Amino acid sequence: MRADARLRWVLLVTSAATFVASLDLFVVNVAFGDLAREFHTEPATLSWVLNGYTIVLAALPIPFGRFADAYGRLRWFVGGMVLFAVASVLCAAAPSLDWLIAARVAQGVGAAALLPTSLGLLLGEFPPARRAAAVATWAATGSVAAAFGTPVGALLTRASWRWIFLINVPIVIVTLLIARRVLTESRAEAPAGSGAVVRPDLFGTALLTAGIALVTLGLVEAESWGWTGARTLGALLGGLALVAAFLWQCTRHRAPVLELDLFRDRQFSAATGATVLLFTGFGALLLGNVLLLTDLWRQDVLAAGLEFAPAGIVSAIVAMFAAARLAARFGYRVLGATGCLTIAASLLAYRIGIGTTPDFPREVLPFEITCGAGIGLVIPTLAAAISASLPATRRATGSAVFAMARQLGTVLGVGATVALMASPSGVPDLAHYQRVWVLIAVVEVAAALACLLLPARPTPVSPGTLVSPPTSVVAPVTDTAPAGGPVPGPLPVPAGTASG
Numbered sequence: 078m079r080a081d082a083r084l085r086w087v088l089l090v091t092s093a094a095t096f097v098a099s100l101d102l103f104v105v106n107v108a109f110g111d112l113a114r115e116f117h118t119e120p121a122t123l124s125w126v127l128n129g130y131t132i133v134l135a136a137l138p139i140p141f142g143r144f145a146d147a148y149g150r151l152r153w154f155v156g157g158m159v160l161f162a163v164a165s166v167l168c169a170a171a172p173s174l175d176w177l178i179a180a181r182v183a184q185g186v187g188a189a190a191l192l193p194t195s196l197g198l199l200l201g202e203f204p205p206a207r208r209a210a211a212v213a214t215w216a217a218t219g220s221v222a223a224a225f226g227t228p229v230g231a232l233l234t235r236a237s238w239r240w241i242f243l244i245n246v247p248i249v250i251v252t253l254l255i256a257r258r259v260l261t262e263s264r265a266e267a268p269a270g271s272g273a274v275v276r277p278d279l280f281g282t283a284l285l286t287a288g289i290a291l292v293t294l295g296l297v298e299a300e301s302w303g304w305t306g307a308r309t310l311g312a313l314l315g316g317l318a319l320v321a322a323f324l325w326q327c328t329r330h331r332a333p334v335l336e337l338d339l340f341r342d343r344q345f346s347a348a349t350g351a352t353v354l355l356f357t358g359f360g361a362l363l364l365g366n367v368l369l370l371t372d373l374w375r376q377d378v379l380a381a382g383l384e385f386a387p388a389g390i391v392s393a394i395v396a397m398f399a400a401a402r403l404a405a406r407f408g409y410r411v412l413g414a415t416g417c418l419t420i421a422a423s424l425l426a427y428r429i430g431i432g433t434t435p436d437f438p439r440e441v442l443p444f445e446i447t448c449g450a451g452i453g454l455v456i457p458t459l460a461a462a463i464s465a466s467l468p469a470t471r472r473a474t475g476s477a478v479f480a481m482a483r484q485l486g487t488v489l490g491v492g493a494t495v496a497l498m499a500s501p502s503g504v505p506d507l508a509h510y511q512r513v514w515v516l517i518a519v520v521e522v523a524a525a526l527a528c529l530l531l532p533a534r535p536t537p538v539s540p541g542t543l544v545s546p547p548t549s550v551v552a553p554v555t556d557t558a559p560a561g562g563p564v565p566g567p568l569p570v571p572a573g574t575a576s577g
Contacts, residue, residue: 086259087202088211092218093252094158094195097245098188099219101165102130102487103226105181106367107378108238115238116174125178128297133185134192135484136289140282142193142477143334150197150473151262155253157190162249168242184242192480197473200464201263210401212464213457217396219483220456223363224389224449228382235379278330284323285334289481291316296492304496339467339475344409347530348462351413352482353489354524355455358420358517360490362448365513368498373510374435384437388449395453401461403454409462413528416455421521423448428514433507455524462531490520 105127113123145153164184171177196215203211233240295302295312302309327333340346370381404412427444460479467475497512498505 083259084203084207084211086255087199088214090252090256090259091195091199092215093248094154094191095215096218096222097161097248098134098191099222100226100229101184101188101242101245102134103223103363104230104233104241105130107227107230107382108234108241111234111238112174112177116177118174122174124297124301126174126181128294129178129182130185130188131297131484131488132290132293133182134189135293135481135488136286137186137189138193138477138480138484139285139474140334140477141190142197142473142475142480143282145190145194145197145473146264146471147332149262149264150194150201151256151260153190153473154194154198154260155256157187157194158249158253158256159187160184161187161191162246163187165242165245165249169239189480193473193477196460196464196476196479198260198263200467200472200476201469202260208464209404209461210397212461213401213404214397216457216460217393217400217453220396220452221389221393223359224385224392227367227385228379231379231382278326278332278334281323281326281330281334284319284326288316288319288323289485291319293485293488296488299492300495300499335474335478336471339471339478342466343530343532344462345466345475345478347527348409348413348459348466349478349482350530351417351455351524351527352459352463352479353486354520354527355417355459356483356486357490357493358424358486358520358524359452360487361494361513361517361520362424362490364491364494365498365510365517368505369431369510372505373433373507376435384441385445387442388445388452391446391449392453392456395450396457400454400457404458404461408531409458410528410531413455413458413462413531414525416451416453416458417521417525417528419451419454420448421518421525423451424514424518424521428511428518431507431510431514455528459528490517 109123109126112118112126116123141153141157161184164180164187167180168177168184171180196212199211199215200208229244230241233244291312293316295309295316298312299309323334324337327335327337340349366385367381370376370384371378374381376384400412407415423444427440427448430444431440463475463479464472493516494513497516498509
């Protein structure tokens with residue numbers, strides 16, 4: 078197979094993985110009505126079909142990314158795909174709600190393995206000059222999945238809610254068949270003769286998983302438990318305490334789950350912070366729009382879902398065909414801030430122009446186009462900024478930080494939207510939606526300010542070292558592949574990339 082053709086297949090495989098993992102985060106929303114009728118349950122209990130997936134997808138990417146770097150990225154990628162497919166079948170076959178929730182948790186575990194390993198494998202396969210464009214396409218697929226989750230879910234549930242899970246199986250099978258031919262194994266190993274063995278910290282993994290799970294649980298259940306209730310505060314404070322314990326553990330263990338020295342790199346830490354803020358607004362935007370179209374405007378779920386399509390199409394086009402070129406010319410700082418400010422301006426205009434009478438062509442479509450363009454600019458820019466700052470031996474681990482930042486931001490946005498939509502009458506009016514748009518605009522301005530902290534010139538890193546001298550005593554590591562496979566080289570900044 079020719080090198081160019083092989084790289085296109087690599088991009089297809091890794092992008093398909095992030096697409097299915099992201100799609101299943103949103104596609105379930107429109108099936109809640111059917112699930113409630115079939116299992117005869119209340120919304121609070123039913124919400125765990127979504128929450129079970131959300132919590133593990135927020136908690137596990139960093140440990141899985143660390144294990145993938147240590148024991149083989151392709152191995153964890155394939156394992157994640159297989160688990161995701163098996164869990165999807167179990168979801169579709171669920172005879173009870175408890176069965177469905179348990180299968181959704183397993184599905185989330187598989188997705189948590191896919192997100193960091195897919196980007197880690199992609200970074201190792203593409204040469205530096207083509208890496209930025211590849212990362213832009215990878216990032217765009219997640220945004221497209223979010224935008225098309227509602228219409229796809231609405232179409233599939235017309236046949237049966239079980240199809241929203243079965244549709245994953247053929248995608249995974251085809252992806253795995255192609256992956257066997259085009260992907261090669263890579264991992265971070267100690268140099269020959271050093272005697273060092275990479276053994277990730279299992280106790281630190283447990284601390285991080287439990288901490289993120291508790292924080293996410295407190296956020297997603299805050300509406301039903303009460304934002305000042307004992308259970309909500311207990312989950313949030315307990316989760317933060319466990320995360321603090323995890324960070325302390327990372328300073329002590331010889332092979333920590335997450336090398337904190339990664340955050341000493343300004344590009345990595347600024348891009349991660351901007352990602353959390355960006356997706357806080359993104360999560361609020363997705364939920365707020367669904368509620369506006371279906372509850373305030375009383376539109377059919379399928380019609381409302383199809384009206385999301387323009388934003389997804391524009392976002393994908395900008396991300397795949399413009400973001401990398403513009404980043405090469407203007408740099409991550411300018412492009413990231415411009416994308417965030419475009420989203421903020423779109424939301425403020427939306428707040429002024431939106432009314433209670435449905436008028437999609439005039440009141441929604443222009444906002445979708447400009448907002449989609451902003452999203453298409455900033456998401457691949459932040460993904461590229463994070464990936465360009467990573468040492469080759471921490472590609473999956475650093476990618477996992479990006480995945481977790483996305484998920485945490487989305488959970489924060491959903492929680493904030495639910496809180497702002499609370500109404501004594503139980504029926505939000507237009508003013509409640511306007512509050513959400515203002516919140517999104519404020520958060521996106523904050524994300525733009527975080528983008529301004531990106532360095533003027535991204536700092537390249539050497540293939541086997543961290544961005545600053547590590548505090549652990551583990552011997553330096555190099556990125557290796559099995560015999561007969563290529564050894565990924567250094568991870569310099571994509572050619573031509575500068576910052577404004």
